[in-house]
Amino acid sequence: MLIAPQVVKAGWIFGGSGGRAILFARNDQTGRWEGPAFYNLATASVGFQAGIAVSETVTLVMTDKGLNSLLATSVKVGGDASIAAGPVGAGANADVTTDFVAFARSKGVYGGLNLDGTVIHVADNWNRAYYGRDIQPxxxxxxxxxxxxxxxxxxxxxxxxxxxxxxxx
Incomplete structure (x- = not known):
């Protein structure tokens, strides 16, 4: 589960977004959660766009491929791994072949958050500061x-x- 408490998105023709996130992983054998590991999020875009929005996101890692991609130094969502918006409403179903399912709550002129094309990169300096030594996810x-x-x-x-x-x- 990747939790990003604040992702800022801004654009006027050229756009971008960025934020920080923490990742927790559930151990298949014990059922216990481990973490956190710290990450940076960044997206660049070009096209018809304008405005600013701030979002809170929770992204569920649905496959081993998705988790393994996050355990690497960086991953490009939509390029290296697939993502879908979280289901809404009673009886909604998620695509179980998708690597990530994202849920977002946004404020601002952008109605939602598109993580497709986002690069998720390990924040080595944050992990080092939090754990007191060099350590990898x-x-x-x-x-x-x-x-x-x-x-x-x-x-x-x-x-x-x-x-x-x-x-x-």
Whole structure:
């Protein structure tokens, strides 16, 4: 799960967006969440566009390919991995072959957030500052060889939410 609390998008013919994000990954064997690993988001675009918007996004990683792409140094969404907008409404279904499903809440003149074409790059300096040493996302998310107690409340909330048995009926 990639969480970007603030993504700013602006454009007038030429446009761009940027923000920071944290990634958590769920261990298939234990069911526990690991993380966070820190990332930067950046998009450049050209075309008929104008305005400014600020969004909060949550992007679910739906496939092993999607997670493996994020464990690399950088990934271009829409180029290296596919993305779809999150489903809306009762009975909505997501495309299960999509690598990422994104949900966004935006304010501003842009009605939504298009992450297609966004480059997601590991924020080595943030990971180093948070964990006190050079460390890569696979060490944090797969091997669980790093821990910072500052994330314990959020990890506990993710573990509770993913283990909750809910019914929509």
């Amino acid at each position: 696979p060490d944090i998310l797969v091997r669980a060889s790093a821990h910072n107690p500052q994330a314990d409340r959020l990890v506990a909330a993710l573990n509770r939410a993913s283990s909750a048995k809910t019914s929509l009926r």
